[in-house]
Amino acid sequence: MNILECDDNHLRQLIFEKEKVIVKFIDETCPICQRLAPTFTKLASQPLYSDVTFVRMHASQNPVSSKEVKQKGTPFFATYLNGTLQECGLLSSEEEIKQLLQRLN
Structure with a gap:
């Protein structure tokens, strides 16, 4: 599957169209x-x-x-299930991303 590039408006629509969504919020200057x-x-x-x-x-x-990320930092991840935010937070390793995905499944 491809990774979708999204903006705030499209994300609001997408989380209701798709059952399970994981979002990676990035900053171009973030080494992680x-x-x-x-x-x-x-x-x-x-x-x-x-x-x-x-x-x-x-x-x-x-x-x-941007507001959310400024409060938390990057890379900031969020998961949604049927339009509802499940989890969010800073992650810094492949294992942490896998654990987040396992909890979504």
């Missing part, structure tokens, strides 16, 4: 964001997560996301 980019891409292509929609958002280009 850059380090986790290949991991996020790899996980998005694994059959185990074929029912999850993977989304990447640039925090600086989206006011709602």
